[in-house]
Each structure stands twice: as structure tokens, then as C-alpha cells.
Amino acid sequence: MKNTAPTDSEVILGILNNSESALKKLYVAYFPMVLQLIINNNGNEDDAKDIYQEAIIVLYNKVKAGNFELSSKLKTYIYSICRRLWLKRLAQLNRYGGDIHDFQEHLPVDDEVELLNDRDIQFGKMQAALLLLGEPCKTIMEDFYIHNRSMQEICERFGYTNADNAKTQKYKCLQRLKKLFFQQK
């Protein structure tokens, strides 16, 4: 694996065009920087993976949403997000000694991290609700609403002989999913 960092515009165009190779280049290029930050500040490689992926997701969503303005180097941006996320995690774990050992320059990025956090909470609830929902509802919901499969395909997959039965089943599943989702605090 060669570590030639992709140019910043290559990464952004790549994300916009769902390019797998651009995502991979990006990931491979800056992971060592983040690993270095975490393992030298009370963390291990698993923490580094978590934090780095969260940061990549922040970047990815921002680019996809079309409101990403690159005001600094991408490298600095990613480092700053990771640094912020890690400080937060350390504080949660009561492991923060009040001092962080830095390896790069960084910028203030509080807002973006908060945004991610809200969304993560929603996703966590959705995940829990889907798990509680059980089968076959879970798969029906995922097939229809996430993978955009048609009712016809779902009928065949679950062996419903009658499209109306499948529709009723889908409706019931959705009602239950909503209930499970909103019940959570």
C-alpha cells in the first residue's frame, strides 16, 4: 500500500462521485497521523479506528451535503476533528489529564462534532428499534426503505402469494418500528 496522499480536490470529487478508490486513498493517507495522535495520548489502536472513522464520516456527510468549504488543508481539518472527538472521549472516560500531546496544527471545529453527535443518537435509536422489531419485519423495512426494493421483489423473497398481504404486513411493521423508535428516551 503506497502512502501517496491524494490531493484535496481529488478526495472531494471522489466522494461526490462515490469513488471507492478515492475513499481508500484518503483513508490510508491520514490514518497514521490519527493513530499517532491517539496512541500517544492515552488511547489504543481501536480507539484510533473509532475516532478516525467518525471523522471520515463527518467529512463524507459534509461533502455529500454540498456545504463543504475547504478553508484549510484537508489534513488539518481531519486532524482537528479527531483531536476534538478524542478530547471529548477522554473527558467522558475521565482519562483526560488536562494536557494533549499534539503532532499537527489544528483549528477549532466544535459545531461539526456536535452535529455528528445528534445524528449518532438518532441512528443509535434506529438501530435499537430495528433490532427489537425482529424478523421478518426488520428485513422488509430494510429492503423497502433502505435498499429501495419494490414490493414485488419483497413478495417473492418472503413468499407472500398476495401483494395485499405483503402491503398490510409492511404497514404493520412500519407502525411497530415507529412505535419502538419513539418509545426510546
Place this chain on the structure above:
Amino acid sequence: MSDEQVLELIEKYLNGEMSRVEKARFDILRKEDANIERRVQEHKQFTDLLKQYGERIELENRLNAIHDEIDVHTLKESLMAHPSWVVQLWRHHHSKISVAASVALFLIVSVLYLTGSFKDNSSQYVELKNKVDKLSRSNESNKSSINAIKNAIHLDKYTGTGTGFALTSDGLIATNYHVIQGADSVYIQNANGDSYKVEVLSADPQNDIAILKIIDQKFKGLGAIPYSFKKGESDLAEAISTYGYPGGRAEYHNGYLSSQSGLRGDSVRYQISIPINFGNSGGPLWDSKGNIIGITDAKQGQAEGEHFAIKSKYLLDAIHNIPADSLDDKVVLNKKSTLANLNEVQRVKKEREFVFMVKIYN
């Protein structure tokens, strides 16, 4: 229209599957019926979230796949902050360096001895002795000022401490007899630092148990005792815990029951493997369900971490044998532990309220 049909319409509408006429009709419905409008919004929000959730999971899977191709271990090695070469040299070769240094030292001393360098140094010795004397004098004066500071802090000059725990909420306390033996007066102190005067209600020197009673005017009673007292024997390897005041500081410890008898087959005691210290004497020994199974006795401690505890059966006997005339009421012990379903942390939080430092004044 049933709820299900409404939803079907909304989905058709949102997915753009309606004909132009249908859509126009639905648009009017949306405008006129606030209820329908709200449901459209809600449904859109929820299904969007579901979709985004799906995309997130997919993205995470992609990232994990990329991550798995990275050799994190090697990378980590190369990124750790490495100590300087001097430190590394020492770490790898310290035994060799030590041997070399000893040999060198030996050679230097031998050469000095043989060449007569050690002769006629008496004036230097005298000087050295004076220096040592001076140091020891200043050490003496430091000691006395440290003591002065100690006294200033500890106006409370107890001469010994141990641990005790509540038997009843009206202030009966159990501890070891050796803790209060020969005391002029005894006080107990709770976690908040409040001290209460106690009297020794009964003593069982043979089994090293003493029962104290709080006789302080300001004592208002304890809450309900959360733990119960085990009549039978506990089993080998039972998980145990204690809370006490070794060195006058509150500490929690846990361990396991390592033998059902004490030294030389002493059937009054358990042997317990738990890191306790002087000052833990008289403390409670709980099993994992919050039953008192013994009184910790740090006095007989032997090897590292091996200690003894007086079985709760003998505590119950001692309570039974309290002379009736020294009691206001019959002693009623708590029969049911309310701690059985709590985790260790929650349990200790409750239990510690009923454990005291026993302070001895002579």
C-alpha cells in the same frame, strides 16, 4: 379512508408515483387538511432517517473493509514515542552494565588501597562525622516541627483505631475485642466524620468479639440495616468484600474465602484471601449477596493477603449472650438483605453508611 390507505397514498405521493391528476388532488388535500400535511412531513422525516441510517451502515462497512487492509500493528510500532537511545541501551543491557560497573569499582578501590590512598585521612573523617552530626541534628529539629504540625492538625488524639459495623439501627455496633481491649473510652466515627461516644455492652474475649452501643446524646439512629446476617457456614471460594478504616482511611477490598478454618484448624475463623491491614480489624465481611458472614480480623494476618475472619455464627452467639439487663429492648437483626440484586458499586455505596472507624483513647 383507513390509516393504512392514507399511508399508501402518502408513500405514492412522496415517491412520485402519482399521476398528474392524482398529485394535484393530493396537493389540495395537503393544503386543506393540516392533519394530512403533518403526516406527510412525519413520514418523510422518518423514512429519510431510516434511509440515512442505512447509508451510514453501508459507509461504515466500506471503511471497515479498508481498515482491515492496513497493518495497524506495524504502523503502531513505528509511531510510538520511542525513548532515547541511552534509555534503550540501559533497558537492554542493564545487567551487563551493572557487572561492568561493579568490576570497575572493585578495581579502583583495590588500586587505591594498594597505593596507600586510604591512609592518613583522619581529618577528613572527622569532618565527615561533623557533617553527619549536623545533619542528624537538623533532622531532629525537622521531626519536632513535623510533630508540632501533626498535633496541630490532629487535635483528636486517639491512640488506636479499628473498624466496626452496625448490627441494628438503634446503634449496636460489632467489632473485635482486641480493638477496644484496655481502652479508657471508645468513640466511633462515620463516613461524614461525625463521632459518637459508645460503651462496651458485652465482650467475648475468647472469640475476639465486642458489642458496642452508641450512647451519645446527638445520635439520632441509623437507617434500616440493608444487609443480613448469615447463620450457616459460607463455602470455599465464595466472593467476599469488606469496607474498613486501615490507617484511619476508608477503604474497600474484595477477595475470596480461602479456607473454612483458621490457623491450626481453628473452627471459629475462616481464612480469607483479601488485602486488609491493621485497622481493618472488627470490620464486616460480606458475601456477594450482602450477607454478613464474618468479622475481619487483621491481627492474625500471615502471608501476603492471607487473613482471618470470625464466622458470623459466633457473632450471633455473642449477640444472643448479651446480658438482658444491659439492653433496653430485645435485639432484632435484619433478616433479609436488600442488596442481593445490586451490583458491587451500588451495594458498597449502601453498606458503607453502616461501617464506622472505632477510635480508642487511653
